[in-house]
Amino acid sequence: MRRVLLAIALLALAILPLVAGKFYVDLFAKIMIMAVFAMSLDLLVGVTGLVSLGHAAFFGLASYMVVLAAPDKYAAVSLWTSLPIAIAASALLAFVIGALALRTRGVYFIMVTLAFSQMVYFVFHDTKIAGGSDGAYIYVKPQANVGAWSPFDLGNGTHFYYAMLALLVLTFALLRLLLASRFGHALRGIRSNEQRMRALGFNTYAYKLAAFTVAGAIAGAAGYFAAVQFGVVNPEMASWHQSANVLLMVILGGVGNLLGAVVGAFALVLAQDFFSSLTKHWLLPMGAFVIIAVMLLPGGLIGAWQALRGGRSGHG
Amino acid sequence: MDLPIFLIQVLNSVQYGLLLFLVASGLTLIFGIMGVVNLAHGSFYMLGAYTAFTLSSLTGNLFTAIALGVVLAVAFGYVLEWVFFSFLYRRDHLQQVLLTYGLILVFEEIRSLTVGDDVHGVSVPASLSASLPLGSTMSYPIYNLFISVACLVVATLLFLLLRKTRLGMMIRAGASNREMVRSLGIDIDFLFRVVFALGVALAAFAGMIAAPASSVYPGMGNQVLIICFVVVVIGGIGSVTGALVAALLIGFIDTFGKVFLPDYSGILVYLLMAVILVWRPEGLFRENAV
Numbered sequence: 001m002r003r004v005l006l007a008i009a010l011l012a013l014a015i016l017p018l019v020a021g022k023f024y025v026d027l028f029a030k031i032m033i034m035a036v037f038a039m040s041l042d043l044l045v046g047v048t049g050l051v052s053l054g055h056a057a058f059f060g061l062a063s064y065m066v067v068l069a070a071p072d073k074y075a076a077v078s079l080w081t082s083l084p085i086a087i088a089a090s091a092l093l094a095f096v097i098g099a100l101a102l103r104t105r106g107v108y109f110i111m112v113t114l115a116f117s118q119m120v121y122f123v124f125h126d127t128k129i130a131g132g133s134d135g136a137y138i139y140v141k142p143q144a145n146v147g148a149w150s151p152f153d154l155g156n157g158t159h160f161y162y163a164m165l166a167l168l169v170l171t172f173a174l175l176r177l178l179l180a181s182r183f184g185h186a187l188r189g190i191r192s193n194e195q196r197m198r199a200l201g202f203n204t205y206a207y208k209l210a211a212f213t214v215a216g217a218i219a220g221a222a223g224y225f226a227a228v229q230f231g232v233v234n235p236e237m238a239s240w241h242q243s244a245n246v247l248l249m250v251i252l253g254g255v256g257n258l259l260g261a262v263v264g265a266f267a268l269v270l271a272q273d274f275f276s277s278l279t280k281h282w283l284l285p286m287g288a289f290v291i292i293a294v295m296l297l298p299g300g301l302i303g304a305w306q307a308l309r310g311g312r313s314g315h316g
Numbered sequence: 317m318d319l320p321i322f323l324i325q326v327l328n329s330v331q332y333g334l335l336l337f338l339v340a341s342g343l344t345l346i347f348g349i350m351g352v353v354n355l356a357h358g359s360f361y362m363l364g365a366y367t368a369f370t371l372s373s374l375t376g377n378l379f380t381a382i383a384l385g386v387v388l389a390v391a392f393g394y395v396l397e398w399v400f401f402s403f404l405y406r407r408d409h410l411q412q413v414l415l416t417y418g419l420i421l422v423f424e425e426i427r428s429l430t431v432g433d434d435v436h437g438v439s440v441p442a443s444l445s446a447s448l449p450l451g452s453t454m455s456y457p458i459y460n461l462f463i464s465v466a467c468l469v470v471a472t473l474l475f476l477l478l479r480k481t482r483l484g485m486m487i488r489a490g491a492s493n494r495e496m497v498r499s500l501g502i503d504i505d506f507l508f509r510v511v512f513a514l515g516v517a518l519a520a521f522a523g524m525i526a527a528p529a530s531s532v533y534p535g536m537g538n539q540v541l542i543i544c545f546v547v548v549v550i551g552g553i554g555s556v557t558g559a560l561v562a563a564l565l566i567g568f569i570d571t572f573g574k575v576f577l578p579d580y581s582g583i584l585v586y587l588l589m590a591v592i593l594v595w596r597p598e599g600l601f602r603e604n605a606v
Contacts, residue, residue: 106409
């Protein structure tokens with residue numbers, strides 16, 4: 001049943017550009033980027049039990065790397081060099097922030113991750129890096145050329161859409177492999193009982209730091225492509241509203257379940273799109289929606305669906 | 317640095333630090349006693365500032381506006397705990413974070429619907445609008461001194477309340493061992509409501525009294541909230557003394573940072589937090605083990 005639904009959803013995403021207009025192709029490409037971002041956070045929140053409220057720092061840093069990796073603003077950078085640079089920068093930042101933040105736990109960890117991401121926000125906001133508080137435009141999209149051959153063009157909406165679909169599937173597969181490995185089982189063990197894992201001889205700090213770094217790197221990939229799609233970077237991409245948004249996606253879909261993060265990203269972006277089309281004051285219904293959704297659906301949409309079907313509860 | 321300039325920066329540091337303390341003390345008490353992470357705490361500061369703006373233009377007097385505003389804030393906090401926050405105690409931190417984030421969106425949009433999105437100024441009362449001359453060319457506004465003195469009075473009252481009264485004893489007991497207080501037969505629901513109303517009133521008071529010195533603008537609560545988290549992390553969760561020390565420390569670092577390293581002043585506070593985390597991950601003063 002679940003496999004069938006998954007195949008139908010994937011097929012629907014694959015044929016969407018053939019039937020839908022440019023608006024929806026762009027919207028769904030954006031949603032898939034956010035889904036990758038949300039999956040990376042779910043590795044921390046749902047799998048390892050680390051509630052980070054600063055995940056936008058890695059998303060934001062990588063988006064800035066699109067601008068910073070270019071020698072000048074009218075030169076095209078290669079996707080194949082700038083993407084690894086952006087991911088490596090985010091991973092390094094996540095390693096440093098994680099090394100400090102993981103010295104704390106629980107509510108301290110929430111506050112400390114929030115504070116460090118705010119520090120990254122201020123670095124982009126207060127200094128002259130890439131346009132300061134105004135941000136910077138990306139005049140030329142990164143090129144995917146390999147030698148003289150150009151496999152796809154990131155400036156083309158449909159090409160970009162399929163590239164993001166590939167990124168989504170790739171990230172999902174990668175994280176599934178990771179979770180099935182010894183590493184993934186250790187992370188789940190830390191979530192359910194860290195004391196026991198330590199008693200068993202696991203260096204839990206190192207495991208958590210590795211998870212934090214991997215999550216930062218994947219968030220970086222999402223941030224990179226978000227900057228490419230929007231054609232502009234600004235400090236807001238590293239803001240705490242962005243961190244709260246992605247956390248909302250994770251919990252809205254259902255924690256600890258990679259599919260939940262994807263479902264949450266779709267639900268939240270579509271809800272935002274819907275409310276903002278209704279009224280200028282859309283944050284009021286959005287806030288009410290957030291409160292009601294979290295109050296009524298503690299297991300998220302996936303959990304609610306499983307409860308409806310009378311199945312087992314959705315943590316796994 | 318000349319002596320007058322140095323003196324002005326010291327006064328600014330103390331003023332900023334004390335304002336932060338008023339907001340952070342409520343945040344740390346609400347977490348220490350109820351175990352709730354309240355992201356909406358910065359909104360109370362914002363709502364206070366907008367209340368001062370609205371009421372002072374209605375009544376024509378800032379002091380009347382503040383007196384009325386404090387009463388409103390206590391009532392608002394009491395009701396808000398009853399209708400919303402009391403449902404959060406059983407939830408985990410992750411859900412508390414998101415529920416109170418949703419509340420921020422609601423508060424900001426209500427503010428936008430009722431007062432609008434413009435930046436406003438609140439005029440300084442005529443009795444305090446003079447400036448104190450410092451040296452031959454510098455001066456310091458009396459109103460800014462008044463903020464520091466008023467905050468100091470409120471902070472002293474708060475410490476007296478916590479250290480010398482029966483209510484304060486219950487609050488301190490609640491912060492160090494919630495379960496024990498409950499099992500001793502103290503009306504914990506009432507205690508929670510009082511502490512929450514107190515926290516809201518402190519944050520709103522800080523917003524009201526700071527309004528004439530800074531402007532009143534959308535999103536002003538979020539900035540304060542995040543710095544207050546840093547205060548709580550440095551001071552130690554649940555510790556009001558820690559919040560005072562950390563708030564003053566941040567006041568000095570931020571103010572002098574703006575003078576010496578203007579490009580990096582926004583970052584210094586967070587670097588301080590990083591250093592403290594390496595040295596003492598649980599904060600300078602930790603009173604309870606939450």
